[in-house]
Amino acid sequence: MRLLGRGVKCVRGGREVFSALDFETSSGEALTVTGPNGSGKTSLLRLTAGLLTIAAGSIDLEGGEAELTLSEQAHYLGHRDAMKPALSVLENLTFWRDFLGGMAFDAMESLVAVGLDHAAHLPAAYLSAGQRRRLSIARLLTARRPIWLLDEPTSALDAAGQRLFATLMGDHLARGGLIIAATHAPLGVESNELRIGGLP
Amino acid sequence: MTALAALIRRDIRIALRVGGGALIGVLFFLTVVVLMPFAVGPDLALLTRLGPAILWLGALLASLLTLDRLFMADHEDGSLDLIVMSRIPLELTCAAKALAHWLAAGLPLIIATPILGLLLNLDAASTSAVALTLLAGTPALTFTGMIGAALAVTLHRGGLLLAVLVLPLSIPVLIFGVAASEAAITGPLPFGTPFSILCALSLISLVIGPFAAAASLRHGLD
Numbered sequence: 001m002r003l004l005g006r007g008v009k010c011v012r013g014g015r016e017v018f019s020a021l022d023f024e025t026s027s028g029e030a031l032t033v034t035g036p037n038g039s040g041k042t043s044l045l046r047l048t049a050g051l052l053t054i055a056a057g058s059i060d061l062e063g064g065e066a067e068l069t070l071s072e073q074a075h076y077l078g079h080r081d082a083m084k085p086a087l088s089v090l091e092n093l094t095f096w097r098d099f100l101g102g103m104a105f106d107a108m109e110s111l112v113a114v115g116l117d118h119a120a121h122l123p124a125a126y127l128s129a130g131q132r133r134r135l136s137i138a139r140l141l142t143a144r145r146p147i148w149l150l151d152e153p154t155s156a157l158d159a160a161g162q163r164l165f166a167t168l169m170g171d172h173l174a175r176g177g178l179i180i181a182a183t184h185a186p187l188g189v190e191s192n193e194l195r196i197g198g199l200p
Numbered sequence: 201m202t203a204l205a206a207l208i209r210r211d212i213r214i215a216l217r218v219g220g221g222a223l224i225g226v227l228f229f230l231t232v233v234v235l236m237p238f239a240v241g242p243d244l245a246l247l248t249r250l251g252p253a254i255l256w257l258g259a260l261l262a263s264l265l266t267l268d269r270l271f272m273a274d275h276e277d278g279s280l281d282l283i284v285m286s287r288i289p290l291e292l293t294c295a296a297k298a299l300a301h302w303l304a305a306g307l308p309l310i311i312a313t314p315i316l317g318l319l320l321n322l323d324a325a326s327t328s329a330v331a332l333t334l335l336a337g338t339p340a341l342t343f344t345g346m347i348g349a350a351l352a353v354t355l356h357r358g359g360l361l362l363a364v365l366v367l368p369l370s371i372p373v374l375i376f377g378v379a380a381s382e383a384a385i386t387g388p389l390p391f392g393t394p395f396s397i398l399c400a401l402s403l404i405s406l407v408i409g410p411f412a413a414a415a416s417l418r419h420g421l422d
Contacts, residue, residue: 051281051421071285080278086217087210098206101287 001027007057010043030179030191039197041182045149049076074147081136085125100143110142129156150181204296211300221266222304229262233316244321251320252381263341266305268359270349290414298346306338329384337377340402343409344369350413
């Protein structure tokens with residue numbers, strides 16, 4: 001499986017953010033997108049996820065499941081965690097597992113994997129920022145999709161959490177997954193770097 | 201199918217929990233209808249004549265009250281991004297969300313109608329006629345209202361815009377809903393004629409609503 005971006009151009013609010021961007025990444029590889037604030041790291045992830053329209057160029061997936069689109073095979077982990085405060089941690093996670101479809105894994109086991117099983121029946125409103133991030137990561141585990149698009153994945157995570165997430169990302173890559181992460185901090189797994197905006 | 205069932209279950213669960221919209225709609229409906237006899241005065245004949253119109257107006261405003269949260273809540277917390285990325289067609293997802301909204305916010309209004317009919321001096325037959333027209337007509341309100349909710353999703357304070365967008369669209373539903381109720385109570389028109397048109401309006405909105413909402417959600421993503 002190979003993800004190819006060719007001459008990608010992004011326009012937000014009538015302003016060109018970046019253009020003629022080429023990138024390429026394959027199964028088992030992680031790509032970190034770096035660059036100063038406002039250089040379009042999040043936009044690139046959202047373009048790949050199909051949440052923004054590509055102004056020019058293309059982003060294509062080679063060798064994925066033929067009947068699914070790129071965004072249907074991708075997980076997007078954004079700044080906002082998509083969890084409902086009124087529902088419990090487990091209810092939130094079970095809902096996303098059932099709704100996202102694909103190969104599903106036990107929600108409770110995913111909570112154990114991110115160290116959140118003790119809070120399974122707590123309403124999500126009571127979680128701290130780091131715990132919410134762990135819950136979002138559990139979402140990536142409970143419904144399996146080959147492409148992970150991660151936006152500042154390690155923000156709000158403590159040192160142990162960052163190590164844990166690095167292990168989980170390593171497992172994902174070992175299974176033949178593919179990661180694109182926009183980040184300022186080192187990811188903790190071996191990765192290629194794509195720098196956008198500003199001077200190198 | 202499990203995915204849509206999960207979505208409907210989740211939305212109903214959220215609506216019924218603390219801070220959800222389901223009870224607020226019913227309480228608002230109750231308040232509006234209870235205020236009417238105080239405003240109109242103790243003229244029982246007049247209340248009977250106005251009864252269906254008051255119940256319909258109350259139901260219309262109450263269903264509008266919670267409609268702006270239909271997509272806004274999911275947009276604010278990022279759920280909408282994931283919903284768009286799911287393997288379910290967005291049109292079906294929209295239809296499921298509207299159905300969940302109707303079950304949580306529309307159905308309680310219909311269940312409350314018989315009690316409120318008493319306050320408006322409506323007899324059992326008239327009340328059940330109004331409840332029946334509400335049952336046939338409120339899906340149209342939800343499914344057309346969903347289009348407005350999808351258009352206003354990216355705007356903060358989109359609720360007011362939603363009312364301006366949606367209320368004109370609900371005029372036909374209001375006309376035939378009240379006409380059918382009055383036909384059942386006073387005649388001389390047969391009940392069947394306006395009621396059939398009301399059902400037709402609901403069916404049309406069931407088809408158009410999800411497509412229009414999905415199109416405006418896709419367009420509004422940014």
